[in-house]
Amino acid sequence: QKEVEQDPGPLSVPEGAIVSLNCTYSNSAFQYFMWYRQYSRKGPELLMYTYSSGNKEDGRFTAQVDKSSKYISLFIRDSQPSDSATYLCAMSGDQTGANNLFFGTGTRLTVIP
């Protein structure tokens, strides 16, 4: 079993839809949770960063962390064609070293105009 599980999709939604992306994990030591966006032929870029449980909002993006369920989510409101990319969840913890990130395999999202 991988430490981080993520539905690979692909996910196709119409423009303006609300998108929900999720990851589950097994290592209770994880404390730092991130969402990265990766466009084709580019490196991942950080979208959201959360420490421990809770919600964080940044514009159209909301990240949620539920440590009791070992479940994290990213919501995208009013999705745009420019949001079409692969979304990767990532996490790390004190025991593994904060700069050793464990990634999900990524969910490929397409927003249709």
Added chain:
Amino acid sequence: KAGVTQTPRYLIKTRGQQVTLSCSPISGHRSVSWYQQTPGQGLQFLFEYFSETQRNKGNFPGRFSGRQFSNSRSEMNVSTLELGDSALYLCASSGAGATDTQYFGPGTRLTVL
């Protein structure tokens, strides 16, 4: 501020050869991490260097090695290449703190024939 740069962007090698990839971090960043990205396994952590010392290491064979120079630039070397080493190799840099955000470069696409 210039981002993380990686050279070369594309590389084709044959089995048994060795390869060296280079990464220049964001100015002022002292931590450099390397990841391998494949369609099946996603992003997997190789190792992290901080102030010329390997600080963390993932679960890869000894054929994968790295080093960091005094100017924080880093190189990764893969010896005795195997077909399964074909992947996108990503470098990420971050500041000195353990919780500092990682910024990724565009990657080096390695194809082993």
